[in-house]
Amino acid sequence: xxxxxxxxxxxxxxxxxxxxxxxxxxxxxxxxxxxxxxxxxxxxxxxxxxxxxxxxxxxxxxxxxxxxxxxxxxxxxxxxxxxxxxxxxxxxxxxxxxxxxxxxxxxxxxxxxxxxxxxxxxxxxxxxxxxxxxxxxxxxxxxxxxxxxxxxxxxxxxxxxxxxxxxxxxxxxxxxxxxxxxxxxxxxxxxxxxxxxxxxxxxxxxxxxxxxxxxxxxxxxxxxxxxxxxxxxxxxxxxxxxxxxxxxxxxxxxxxxxxxxxxxxxxxxxxxxxxxxxxxxxxxxxxxxxxxxxxxxxxxxxxxxxxxxxx
Numbered sequence: 002x003x004x005x006x007x008x009x010x011x012x013x014x015x016x017x018x019x020x021x022x023x024x025x026x027x028x029x030x031x032x033x034x035x036x037x038x039x040x041x042x043x044x045x046x047x048x049x050x051x052x053x054x055x056x057x058x059x060x061x062x063x064x065x066x067x068x069x070x071x072x073x074x075x076x077x078x079x080x081x082x083x084x085x086x087x088x089x090x091x092x093x094x095x096x097x098x099x100x101x102x103x104x105x106x107x108x109x110x111x112x113x114x115x116x117x118x119x120x121x122x123x124x125x126x127x128x129x130x131x132x133x134x135x136x137x138x139x140x141x142x143x144x145x146x147x148x149x150x151x152x153x154x155x156x157x158x159x160x161x162x163x164x165x166x167x168x169x170x171x172x173x174x175x176x177x178x179x180x181x182x183x184x185x186x187x188x189x190x191x192x193x194x195x196x197x198x199x200x201x202x203x204x205x206x207x208x209x210x211x212x213x214x215x216x217x218x219x220x221x222x223x224x225x226x227x228x229x230x231x232x233x234x235x236x237x238x239x240x241x242x243x244x245x246x247x248x249x250x251x252x253x254x255x256x257x258x259x260x261x262x263x264x265x266x267x268x269x270x271x272x273x274x275x276x277x278x279x280x281x282x283x284x285x286x287x288x289x290x291x292x293x294x295x296x297x298x299x300x301x302x303x304x305x306x307x308x309x310x311x312x
Contacts, residue, residue, distance in 0.1 A: 012092045012093060012094050012095060013092070013093050013094075013095065013098050013169070013173050013174070013175050013180065013185075013188075014091045014092055014093075014172060014173065014174045014175065015082075015085065015091050015092075015093055015175050015177060015178060015179065015180070016091065016174055016175065016176045016177065016178075017082065017085065017086070017091065017177075017178045018178050018272060018273075018276070025086050025089070028086055029083060029086045029087060032079055032082060032083060032086075032280065033083055035079075035280050035281070035284050036075060036076075036079045036080070036083070036280070038284050039071065039072065039075045039280070039283050039284040039287075040072055040075070040076075042284065042286075042287030042288065042291075043068035043069070043071050043072045043283070043286065043287050044068075044072065045287065045301060045304070046064065046065065046068040046287045046290065046291065046297065046301075047065050047068050047069060048304055049297060049300035049301045049303075049304045050062075050064065050065045050297075050300065051065065052300070052303075052304055052307075053299075053300035053303065053304070055296060055299075055300070056296060056297070056300055059122050059137040059139075059142045060119070060122055060123070060126070060241070061296075061297075062142055062146075063115055063118055063119045063122060063142070063146070064119070064290060064297075066115055066146055067112065067115045067116070067119070067286065068286070068287065070108050070111045070112055070115060071112070071283035071286055072283070073104070073108045074105075074108035074109065074111075074112060074279070074283055075279065075280060075283045075284075077101060077104045077105045077108060077179070078101065078105060078178070078179040078279055078280075079279075079280060081093060081097070081101065081179065082178045082179065093180065097180075098175075098180040098185065099161055099164060099165070099180075101179055101180040102160070102161065102164065102180045102181070102182050102185060103157050103158070103160070103161045104157075105179065105180070105181065105182075105279075106153075106156070106157040106160060106182060107153050107154065107157045109256075110152075110153035110156060110157065110207055111149060111150065111153050112252060113207065113208060113211050113252075114149035114152070114153065114207075114211060115146075115149060116211070116215065116245070116248065116249050116252065117211035117212075117214045117215055118145050118146070118149065119245050120214065120215040120218040120219065120245065120249070121145075121214065121218055122137060123218065123222060123241060123242050123245060124218035124219075124221055124222055125137055126241065127222050127225050127226070127241075127242075128221050128222065128225045152207075153207075156203050156207060159199065159203075160182060160196075160199065160200065160203070163195060163196050163199060164182075164185070164186075164196065166191070167186075167189040167190075167191050167193065167196070168189065168190045168191040169188065169189055169190055170188075170190050173188050174188065175188055176272075177272060177275070178272065178275075178276075179279070181275070182200065183200070186200070212253065215249060219242070219246075222242060226239060244289050244290045244294055247289045248282075248286055248289055248290075251278075251282050251285065251289075252278060252282050255274055255277040255278035255281075255282060256278045
């Protein structure tokens with residue numbers, strides 16, 4: 002088989018979710034609706050938080066960052082898929098593919114880190130309420146977010162630099178609807194040992210450590226709740242964690258499912274699970290936080306009322 006180096010390879014072929022031509026209009030309409038709902042829902046959360054002074058707290062500062070990242074996360078994969086479905090094409094250029102790999106890892110990592118930071122915020126609020134404003138001061142909150150951005154930037158860049166060493170066969174097919182790092186490495190023609198080692202180490206450090214942090218935070222939260230004598234206090238404290246727990250369960254549950262299934266072999270099941278954590282989870286986050294949070298619901302109501310009344 003003829004092999005081309007990445008410097009002259011012009012494109013990859015994304016096989017997508019289905020090759021059935023009758024399903025393409027349905028997939029286009031479905032993913033377009035989900036994308037628009039994701040962007041609109043998360044944008045409303047951001048606008049509500051910034052327009053309401055009652056929500057200018059660390060918890061909602063992190064939530065606004067999460068909503069922004071979710072918009073970017075979905076925008077990394079869905080628009081290209083919609084363009085390909087509409088144009089009845091499967092190609093993606095080498096540069097576009099690397100760019101998609103980079104930003105997908107970047108924003109997935111940011112989601113991961115922000116969920117961890119939000120768990121820490123709830124830990125401090127419930128376990129150390131008297132020192133909450135001192136510990137979670139604005140400077141420290143900004144520092145945590147910037148640290149997340151810097152860490153993920155360096156990690157994602159390392160993967161891309163290592164990918165540029167690889168060669169691919171002419172007409173390389175990627176059995177996915179976007180360029181995901183693990184799938185791209187599987188179709189490479191050159192040795193990917195170093196890439197896979199770095200990917201494994203990065204996954205361990207950037208996933209296992211945050212998950213451990215979340216589990217530790219909630220173990221301390223549960224311990225503090227059990228020590229509370231007031232049932233009202235317990236209910237109020239736990240209500241502030243309910244939305245975050247739902248998002249964490251949805252994000253990590255689907256992400257773990259797709260990587261466990263794709264670790265063995267690629268299947269249509271892993272692709273469907275990929276849709277769950279790349280498209281469905283960012284779409285559901287605004288609903289989870291707005292429906293379960295009275296403060297957010299109130300801010301959204303006031304924002305929409307002002308928009309309806311006009312200037």
